[in-house]
Amino acid sequence: MTIFFSIIAIFTACIIAAFNHSYKLLKEEAGAKRYIEILRETRPKFAKEYKKYLKAGLDKLDSIFGKPFSDQALTINTSFAVFYAISFFALSWLIGGSGKIGSIIILSENLSIPLRFFSVFIFILVFILIFYLIFNYKKFDIAAENILSKIVPKNFQDGFIAYFLLCHFLLQPLF
Numbered sequence: 001m002t003i004f005f006s007i008i009a010i011f012t013a014c015i016i017a018a019f020n021h022s023y024k025l026l027k028e029e030a031g032a033k034r035y036i037e038i039l040r041e042t043r044p045k046f047a048k049e050y051k052k053y054l055k056a057g058l059d060k061l062d063s064i065f066g067k068p069f070s071d072q073a074l075t076i077n078t079s080f081a082v083f084y085a086i087s088f089f090a091l092s093w094l095i096g097g098s099g100k101i102g103s104i105i106i107l108s109e110n111l112s113i114p115l116r117f118f119s120v121f122i123f124i125l126v127f128i129l130i131f132y133l134i135f136n137y138k139k140f141d142i143a144a145e146n147i148l149s150k151i152v153p154k155n156f157q158d159g160f161i162a163y164f165l166l167c168h169f170l171l172q173p174l175f
Helices: 002-027 029-065 071-094 113-135 137-151 160-174
Strands: none
Touching: 002 029, 029 071, 071 113
16 A cells, blocks of 8 residues: 555656646746747647547547447446446455445455455456456357257247356356
8 A cells, every 4th residue: 555655646746846847937938938839839730630539539439339328328338337336346345445335244354455356356357257248249149049059948048047047057167
């Protein structure tokens, strides 16, 4: 923890020093004129580049999130909401939190710090797997059907029971 706070302190000191230096230069007339000249020279180039990168970034976000109110947008936003809540709960537990929601113990308080880090690492791997399955649903669905056709009788292959059985057989060795 000490290293983390030291890095934050160094970063904050650098920002304050840069702001202080810029503030002093802007208070002087020569420094202010220099900044105004730099802005006049770079503004047209900057505006053109800014608009180009902004359009590319927004197009990329549109391709990721899909059209507004679509299934893809709902899936992505729900995934972010779930990941956000669980990851910050795990982060608070990792740095010494109680691991409780109300009076219900979700994560054990008696684990050492290395075991907590290992547990959070496993949580991260599980979330990566879940996101991979969400984003590659079609591929997973085809693979699941291929596996199910070998394990489950034909009349059970469609529906929740088939996926439940598949997950049960795949996850049983882990527990």
